[in-house]
Amino acid sequence: xxxxxxxxQLEAEAIYIMREVAAECEKPVMLYSIGxxxxxxxxxxxxxxxxxxxxFPFLHIDTTWKFKEMITFRDETAKKLGIEMLVYTxxxxxxxxxxxxxxxxxxxxxxKTQALKQALDMYGFTAAFGGGRRDEExxxxxxxxxxxxxxQHAWDPxxxxxxxxxxxxxxxxxxxSIRVFPLSNWTEKDIWQYxxxxxxxxxxxxYAKERPVVxxxxxxxxxxxDRMKLNSGEKxxxxxxxxxxxxxxxxTGGVESKADTLDAIIEETLQAITSERTSRVIxxxxxxxxxxxxxxxxx
Amino acid sequence: MRLREVxxxxxxxxxxxxxxxxxxxxxxxVDDGKSTLIGHMLYDAKLIFADQEKxxxxxxxxxxxxxxxxxxxxxxxxxAEREQxxxxxxxxxxxxxxxxxxxxxxxxxxxxxxxxMAVGASFADVAVILVDATQGMLIQTRRxxxxxxxxxxxxxxxAINKMDLVHYDKNIxxxxxxxxxxxxxxxxxxxxxxxxxxxxxxxxxxxxSFKMLWYQExxxxxxxxxxxxxxxxxxxxxxxxxxxxxxxxxxxxGFQGQINAGEVSVGDDIIVLPSxxxxxxxxxxxxxxxxxxxxxxxxxxxxxxxxxxxxxxCVICKNTSMKVTGIFTSKLFWMDExxxxxxxxxxIKLGTKILPAAVMNIxxxxxxxxxxxxxxxxxxxxxxxVCDVILSEKCAVDIFDHNKDLGSFIFINRVSNMTxxxxxxxxxxxxxxxxxxxxxxxxxxxxxxxxxxxxxTVWFTGLSGSGKSTLANELEKQLVAMGRxxxxxxxxxxxxxxxxxxxxxxxxxxxxIRRIAEVAKLMNDAGLIVLTAFISPYEKDRENAREIxxxxxxxxxxxxxxxxxxxxxxxxLYKKARNGEIPNFTGITSPYEVPKSPNLIIDTKEITxxxxxxxxxxxxxxxxxxxx
Numbered sequence: 001x002x003x004x005x006x007x008x009q010l011e012a013e014a015i016y017i018m019r020e021v022a023a024e025c026e027k028p029v030m031l032y033s034i035g036x037x038x039x040x041x042x043x044x045x046x047x048x049x050x051x052x053x054x055x056f057p058f059l060h061i062d063t064t065w066k067f068k069e070m071i072t073f074r075d076e077t078a079k080k081l082g083i084e085m086l087v088y089t090x091x092x093x094x095x096x097x098x099x100x101x102x103x104x105x106x107x108x109x110x111x112k113t114q115a116l117k118q119a120l121d122m123y124g125f126t127a128a129f130g131g132g133r134r135d136e137e138x139x140x141x142x143x144x145x146x147x148x149x150x151x152q153h154a155w156d157p158x159x160x161x162x163x164x165x166x167x168x169x170x171x172x173x174x175x176x177s178i179r180v181f182p183l184s185n186w187t188e189k190d191i192w193q194y195x196x197x198x199x200x201x202x203x204x205x206x207y208a209k210e211r212p213v214v215x216x217x218x219x220x221x222x223x224x225x226d227r228m229k230l231n232s233g234e235k236x237x238x239x240x241x242x243x244x245x246x247x248x249x250x251x252t253g254g255v256e257s258k259a260d261t262l263d264a265i266i267e268e269t270l271q272a273i274t275s276e277r278t279s280r281v282i283x284x285x286x287x288x289x290x291x292x293x294x295x296x297x298x299x
Numbered sequence: 300m301r302l303r304e305v306x307x308x309x310x311x312x313x314x315x316x317x318x319x320x321x322x323x324x325x326x327x328x329v330d331d332g333k334s335t336l337i338g339h340m341l342y343d344a345k346l347i348f349a350d351q352e353k354x355x356x357x358x359x360x361x362x363x364x365x366x367x368x369x370x371x372x373x374x375x376x377x378x379a380e381r382e383q384x385x386x387x388x389x390x391x392x393x394x395x396x397x398x399x400x401x402x403x404x405x406x407x408x409x410x411x412x413x414x415x416m417a418v419g420a421s422f423a424d425v426a427v428i429l430v431d432a433t434q435g436m437l438i439q440t441r442r443x444x445x446x447x448x449x450x451x452x453x454x455x456x457x458a459i460n461k462m463d464l465v466h467y468d469k470n471i472x473x474x475x476x477x478x479x480x481x482x483x484x485x486x487x488x489x490x491x492x493x494x495x496x497x498x499x500x501x502x503x504x505x506x507x508s509f510k511m512l513w514y515q516e517x518x519x520x521x522x523x524x525x526x527x528x529x530x531x532x533x534x535x536x537x538x539x540x541x542x543x544x545x546x547x548x549x550x551x552x553g554f555q556g557q558i559n560a561g562e563v564s565v566g567d568d569i570i571v572l573p574s575x576x577x578x579x580x581x582x583x584x585x586x587x588x589x590x591x592x593x594x595x596x597x598x599x600x601x602x603x604x605x606x607x608x609x610x611x612x613c614v615i616c617k618n619t620s621m622k623v624t625g626i627f628t629s630k631l632f633w634m635d636e637x638x639x640x641x642x643x644x645x646x647i648k649l650g651t652k653i654l655p656a657a658v659m660n661i662x663x664x665x666x667x668x669x670x671x672x673x674x675x676x677x678x679x680x681x682x683x684x685v686c687d688v689i690l691s692e693k694c695a696v697d698i699f700d701h702n703k704d705l706g707s708f709i710f711i712n713r714v715s716n717m718t719x720x721x722x723x724x725x726x727x728x729x730x731x732x733x734x735x736x737x738x739x740x741x742x743x744x745x746x747x748x749x750x751x752x753x754x755x756t757v758w759f760t761g762l763s764g765s766g767k768s769t770l771a772n773e774l775e776k777q778l779v780a781m782g783r784x785x786x787x788x789x790x791x792x793x794x795x796x797x798x799x800x801x802x803x804x805x806x807x808x809x810x811x812i813r814r815i816a817e818v819a820k821l822m823n824d825a826g827l828i829v830l831t832a833f834i835s836p837y838e839k840d841r842e843n844a845r846e847i848x849x850x851x852x853x854x855x856x857x858x859x860x861x862x863x864x865x866x867x868x869x870x871x872l873y874k875k876a877r878n879g880e881i882p883n884f885t886g887i888t889s890p891y892e893v894p895k896s897p898n899l900i901i902d903t904k905e906i907t908x909x910x911x912x913x914x915x916x917x918x919x920x921x922x923x924x925x926x927x
Contacts, residue, residue: 001562003529004596006320006400015586015598016542016557023543023611023651048598049555050587052547134391142388144418160388162414162634164421164450164721167648167709171716185402187393 007194014041014182015048016166017145018129021180022048022055024170025127028180029120032058032085034070035246036202037131037183039077040191043200044182045129046081057084059119059128063111064089065100065248067224073203086123090115100250101229108251117153120177127170127178135187145184151175192266206265208242208257219253318395321523324404324419324452326443327429332460334390336429336498337405340505340520341394388412389419398524413681414634416443417721420450421707424528427456427519432465432495435475436482442667444483445683449630449723451703453489454526458519463497467510485670487700490526494519535595537561537569537617538697540650540705541609545600553584553600554609556651559704561617563601564592571607572614572695573623578603612652614695614705621705624727625693628662631684635712635719639678639686642741644749645719646711647690650704655691655713662686687728699723713751746826750784753923754823756816756848757915760835760894761857762886763872764864766903767832770857773912775830781916786822788815789832803883809840816844823851836891853922855915856897861886863904898922 004012021028030045032038045054060074078085093110100107120128134141144163149155151174161169172178183191195202212223214234221228222243223236228250230236241254242265259265325333392403404419420426426447430440447455457479465471476493483491494503495514502508505520517525538560545553563569567580582602585593593599601615614621633639639658647656663672665683678684699706710720747754757774759767768789778785794801798814801807812835819829835841845852864886865873876884883889899918901911 001594003319006318009320009596011586012557012596012598019542019555019598020651024653047586049545050584050600051551051553052545135393141390141392157388160415161718162418162721164418164709164718165707166704167707167721169648169709169711169716169718171646171711173716185391185393187395189395 007190007197010186010190011044011047011194013185014044017168017180017182018045018048018054020166020168021127021129021170024168025178027123027125028056028127028129029086029123029125030054030056030058030129031116031131032060032074033131033246034060034066034074034203035131036191036195036206037133037186039200039202040186040194041129041131041183042077042081042083043198053081053083057086059086059088059123059125061112061115061119062087062089063107063115063248064094065111065227065250067203067205067222067246067249067252069205070203070246073201077201086119088115088119088122090118099227100248111248120153125177126172127180129180129182131183132179132181133186133188133191134181134184143181143184145181146170147179147181148172149177149179153177155179189266189269192262192269196262196266203246205243205246208240208260208264210238211241211254212236213239213241213254220255221252222249222254224249318398318400320400320402321425321526321528322402322404322423323425323427323523324406324416324423324447325427325429326406326416326419326447327431327440327460332431332498333429334405336427336458336460336496336504336519337392337403339498339501341392388415389422396520396524401523410439410442410681413442413446414632417446417450417632417634420447420452421721423447423450423452425454425456425523425526426452427458427523429458429460429498430475430479432459432461432471432475436478438667441482442681444486445665445667445670446632448486448488449632449683450721451699451707451723453487454528455483455488455490456492456494456519456522458498459493459495460498462495462502462508462511463500467495467502467508469511469513472514492522494522535560536619537563537567537615538619538621538702538705539563539599539601539615540652541611541613541615542651543611544609551602552606553582553602554615555598555600556615557598558593558595559650560595560702562592562594563599563617567617569603569615569617570619571609572616572619572621573693574608574613575623576607578605578607580604612650612654612694614650616695620701621695621697622727623693624696624729625690626659626728627688627696628725628728629686629688629708629722630665630725631658631678631686631688631710631720631722633678633680633682633684633720635715635717636680637712637715637717637719638680639684639720640745641676641686643745644713646713647688647708648711649690649694649696649708652694654694656710657689659687659689685725686722688722696724696727698726714748743824743826746824748826750826752783752826752828754826754828754851755853755919755922756819756823756829756831756851757853757855757919758819758835758841758844758848759830759832759855759857760841760897761859762861762864762891763834763884764867764869765857765859766901767834767857769908770855770901770903770911770915771830771832773908774915777912777916778828783828784826785828785830787830787832788819793818793833805883808837809843812837812840812844813847816847819844820848820851823848834885834891836885836889838892838895841894853919854894854897854899856894856900858893858900858902859904860902 032042049055090111098107098110132140144160146163146168147155148161213220214223214230214236216234220241239256240258242257242259243252243254246252257268259268325337327333390405394401404422406416406419428443430436459472459475472495495511496503496519502510503518505518507518539556539558541554542556545555563580565580565583568577569580570577580601581604583590583593584600585597641658641661644655644657646653661675661678662685664675664678666673667683675684697705706724708722709718712719759771761767771787775785775787793815798811801811815831815833819831822829868874872881875881876887885891
């Protein structure tokens with residue numbers, strides 16, 4: 001007998017949670033955002049049920065504004081692993097021409113939050129795994145592993161069910177659904193160390209490379225396609241950049257970096273002087289903005 | 300450059316040497332300074348990412364106490380908390396030092412949120428309990444020690460805080476230490492440590508204090524880095540609760556779970572509880588790797604050499620002290636607004652098993668301050684009690700002190716689905732152990748809650764042929780489909796039996812309705828939803844029925860017009876009545892008194908059957924909400 005390493009403990013905890021959901025919840029789904037946390041979560045799901053395939057489908061909410069490399073990676077991953085990958089887009093929003101340049105926070109609401117609600121309702125999923133981590137943001141730090149949403153998909157932070165030991169209560173009331181966060185106790189560093197230990201494939205955007213970018217409001221935005229309109233005074237430059245989080249390319253700030261290997265990324269993470277979500281443009285809006293959006297149904 | 304070298308060193312150590320993980324909880328009374336202590340620990344250790352630090356300074360300026368950095372803002376994440384200046388829910392924080400990875404559960408001190416504190420305690424291996432040096436031990440401090448102990452914490456650290464406010468006086472520290480030691484003496488703890496600190500000033504948090512040279516032992520952080528938790532010399536027998544059975548194809552059948560104790564190897568003989576059947580381990584996977592041996596804490600898939608019956612909730616073990624039982628004595632911490640009532644049925648989740656259970660008997664409440672045992676009929680929110688629990692079937696149960704995973708459980712309210720309580724098994728019992736049920740009788744409320752419903756008598760009244768029976772029938776089908784327990788009373792099952800001695804005179808009609816109402820009431824008392832379909836033409840009789848049935852009475856007036864009923868004339872009765880063949884026929888030769896204030900009016904000519912049933916369900920649910 002030996003003491004498990006902290007990564008082994010985190011892995012075991014995540015797998016335990018996934019198996020509980022598979023055993024107790026009526027219709028689970030795993031949200032897949034293509035980012036590094038999703039890659040880790042997917043990897044854990046493959047391990048949790050081995051030699052069986054994960055007994056639930058995966059769901060990607062496609063805003064139509066993701067980096068092209070992300071979509072390629074998503075499709076290749078699904079094919080390679082032989083898993084069921086559902087893709088949902090809020091077509092209503094597309095028809096209305098909702099985009100991240102002109103619609104700001106309404107864009108996030110319509111193309112992400114609303115789209116997610118629509119997809120969950122359409123398929124009738126009763127539990128959805130998400131890759132959220134408690135170290136990301138202050139309101140997340142207080143969320144349970146099993147987090148309940150009412151019929152409007154809203155979170156009531158003041159009335160969370162107590163979660164004792166590993167005895168997760170998965171009973172839902174009519175119309176309620178659950179968000180499950182198996183990576184709750186992982187930090188960004190744990191994620192990178194685990195990716196290294198397990199040799200997990202991640203989207204190449206995480207590695208530094210010469211990419212066409214513009215500097216906008218203190219963020220480095222990559223010009224991923226010709227829908228990106230330049231403001232006066234802006235010009236496209238080739239810079240060696242990488243991304244610490246991935247999302248919609250107009251809303252995802254890159255960092256100048258030389259880190260083009262996993263070890264270099266880990267070293268950079270250890271030296272990190274800005275916490276990860278800084279590079280998500282929407283989080284800056286107001287203190288408490290994340291909590292507000294979650295109450296409204298953001299994942 | 301120097302910083303870079305430090306980071307480089309840290310990086311190498313980080314990557315090459317995996318560390319252990321320590322989960323600890325901070326708790327104490329309101330305003331003892333928990334959030335400030337942890338905030339300061341993170342800040343001092345330079346473990347905060349730069350922009351969070353910036354946000355902290357900014358936040359501090361806006362809503363601060365005297366313009367200084369308010370470390371607690373690092374942890375109090377929810378808007379409601381910042382506005383109220385208190386911590387209402389557990390906040391988890393993560394940091395790593397050279398020696399260890401840490402997860403801190405910072406928990407609320409406020410009494411109303413004690414259950415959230417218990418959540419943090421169930422997660423932790425070590426409790427750091429803050430005591431305000433200016434106040435000494437408070438009620439909440441004692442409560443928290445008791446709850447930490449209940450949740451299985453064996454290592455306690457007491458941070459005697461606000462030493463700066465008592466001039467770093469050793470005498471005050473010594474007195475509080477003595478009080479604590481005396482109090483903790485009654486609990487089963489493995490280690491206890493006292494440290495005098497000032498969370499706001501930082502004394503003895505991460506750095507030794509120059510103001511308290513009389514204290515030469517470890518700082519709080521040093522102590523947490525070095526504390527030993529597990530005693531590996533203690534040999535435990537293998538135990539694993541089955542989470543799920545994996546059956547991807549006909550050739551593979553594996554039992555998945557996380558090993559709760561001991562080790563298991565291929566070739567080992569195992570026993571399955573509760574069945575007691577034996578088998579040999581033929582294969583083990585730790586996640587996706589096939590191995591020969593696996594140990595406590597690892598997630599595994601175990602294959603056996605024979606096809607014995609194993610499902611989720613079973614326990615696979617080697618020689619074990621675990622008992623198969625349907626009754627045990629437990630400590631219970633109540634967390635629900637609704638009080639515990641003995642005899643009421645709950646879901647219990649024990650290990651990976653979920654089944655119905657009830658508290659047979661509350662032996663006593665435990666006063667959280669004195670530990671005194673107090674007799675009790677009910678247990679209310681935030682109270683501790685010792686109770687006998689009875690399960691609907693026998694299953695494998697361990698003593699909490701022996702195995703935390705298989706000796707702990709939660710109660711789930713079967714109506715609200717709330718996690719009502721958590722508990723730990725003290726010892727198992729046998730039926731022959733001279734058990735007594737609590738004096739509380741099984742009431743109507745308990746019977747209906749067992750069936751997961753609110754009782755009602757839906758009383759359909761209206762002319763012959765108006766559609767009462769059809770509606771009642773369809774409504775009953777819908778209710779049954781929703782998992783409800785019902786009974787339909789109509790002419791067929793009442794007139795043929797119970798009331799077959801009654802005719803159609805006015806006296807008999809009154810008696811007919813009276814008996815139906817009494818039967819409906821009995822069935823409501825049995826926890827059923829009753830539907831009745833009788834013409835019941837007289838207001839006075841319906842009033843009488845309402846009186847007998849009470850709050851459960853729900854009157855539905857099926858208002859289909861006489862014209863329409865006569866046009867339908869399903870049984871040919873109107874024709875006979877018009878021909879004078881039936882005396883006292885309602886609507887023709889006898890009056891129908893329209894209800895004055897029914898709960899619902901339905902005209903079956905105006906609305907489809909489906910819509911009518913939906914409307915009924917909707918109104919019943921609305922009525923349930925307003926009439927609990």
